[in-house]
Amino acid sequence: MIPQSFQYESPGSLSEAIAMLQQYGEDAKILSGGHSLIPMMKLRFATPEYLIDINGIPGLSFIKEENGILRIGALTREADLEHSDFLKKKFPIFSDATKLIADPQVRNMGTIGGNIAHGDAANDHPAVMLALNATIVATGPDGEREIPIDEFFFGFYMTALQHGEILTEIRIPVPPSGTGNAYYKMERKVGDYATAGVAVQITLDDNGVVTAAGIGLTNVNPVPLRAARSEQALIGKPLSEASINEAAQYASEDCNPSSDLRGSEEYKRSIVGTLVKRMIHQAVNRANN
Numbered sequence: 001m002i003p004q005s006f007q008y009e010s011p012g013s014l015s016e017a018i019a020m021l022q023q024y025g026e027d028a029k030i031l032s033g034g035h036s037l038i039p040m041m042k043l044r045f046a047t048p049e050y051l052i053d054i055n056g057i058p059g060l061s062f063i064k065e066e067n068g069i070l071r072i073g074a075l076t077r078e079a080d081l082e083h084s085d086f087l088k089k090k091f092p093i094f095s096d097a098t099k100l101i102a103d104p105q106v107r108n109m110g111t112i113g114g115n116i117a118h119g120d121a122a123n124d125h126p127a128v129m130l131a132l133n134a135t136i137v138a139t140g141p142d143g144e145r146e147i148p149i150d151e152f153f154f155g156f157y158m159t160a161l162q163h164g165e166i167l168t169e170i171r172i173p174v175p176p177s178g179t180g181n182a183y184y185k186m187e188r189k190v191g192d193y194a195t196a197g198v199a200v201q202i203t204l205d206d207n208g209v210v211t212a213a214g215i216g217l218t219n220v221n222p223v224p225l226r227a228a229r230s231e232q233a234l235i236g237k238p239l240s241e242a243s244i245n246e247a248a249q250y251a252s253e254d255c256n257p258s259s260d261l262r263g264s265e266e267y268k269r270s271i272v273g274t275l276v277k278r279m280i281h282q283a284v285n286r287a288n289n
């Protein structure tokens with residue numbers, strides 16, 4: 001299908017983009033990689049009158065560590081996350097997740113900011129952000145504000161971003177040594193959205209006691225879901241098959257998948273349980289190496 005006609009704008013700075021968003025109000029939408037927005041416009045699920053393309057704004061694409069914080073610019077492409085040597089060392093979960101997103105063409109254009117701002121529980125980054133306890137940085141007319149990831153997703157395709165705000169950065173605490181993270185999603189075929197996906201980050205102390213755990217789930221709830229009971233089942237005790245099984249059981253109970261073309265509710269709950277176990281083991285292997 002052909003999208004409805006729109007006016008295209010290409011601001012050269014963040015302040016110019018924010019001014020345009022204020023001027024055009026609800027009729028404007030931000031364009032990043034375009035790989036969720038353009039398909040929605042073609043289907044006329046989105047009919048913006050103004051497209052504010054932020055790709056020409058310098059300084060929004062970066063991956064760096066500063067003062068114990070991993071900082072990722074909103075316009076960083078999936079391909080950059082997939083191939084970053086720095087991320088592979090400390091955050092292999094990004095390579096795990098991005099290489100499962102769509103295909104190389106989509107990954108060359110799609111951005112982490114767009115993936116998160118879209119607010120789609122089927123997208124892979126939201127679960128990773130939950131596991132890593134990310135903070136989302138939104139920049140608007142009043143400057144920058146930080147939004148904890150647990151307050152960011154709150155409805156079907158709804159996020160805490162206010163009109164006039166642009167997601168500019170993601171900040172993630174760099175975890176201590178003894179930490180590992182991992183992501184995997186079950187998909188019907190290469191490039192598909194998740195039937196179910198699980199992101200895990202675990203920190204173990206020298207005695208093998210779990211001191212921190214983050215678990216996020218993909219596409220098994222109307223909004224990206226933190227498996228909070230599963231995290232609590234692991235924290236404060238030595239990791240054991242019993243605690244891992246308990247965490248898996250809680251996650252499969254606490255998610256809310258719907259039966260659809262990708263499988264029945266029961267099947268998806270079962271995948272969640274299996275993937276929670278596998279990703280905990282994978283994260284712990286990485287923590288130990």
Ligand SMILES: Cc1cc2nc3c(=O)[nH]c(=O)nc-3n(C[C@H](O)[C@H](O)[C@H](O)COP(=O)(O)OP(=O)(O)OC[C@H]3O[C@@H](n4cnc5c(N)ncnc54)[C@H](O)[C@@H]3O)c2cc1C
Binds near residue numbers: 033074106114167
């Ligand atoms: C064939 C195909 C398969 C795909 N498979 C997967 C998959 O398996 N897993 C997955 O996670 N994703 C998948 N995607 C989605 C892809 O990752 C998108 O690129 C991503 O969801 C959106 O990022 P984008 O940069 O393209 O954003 P856009 O499409 O440009 O924008 C998406 C939405 O976010 C808003 N937005 C964008 N950037 C910002 C910002 N910086 N601040 C505020 N609002 C913003 C836009 O206004 C729009 O509403 C697939 C896409 C396609 C076409």
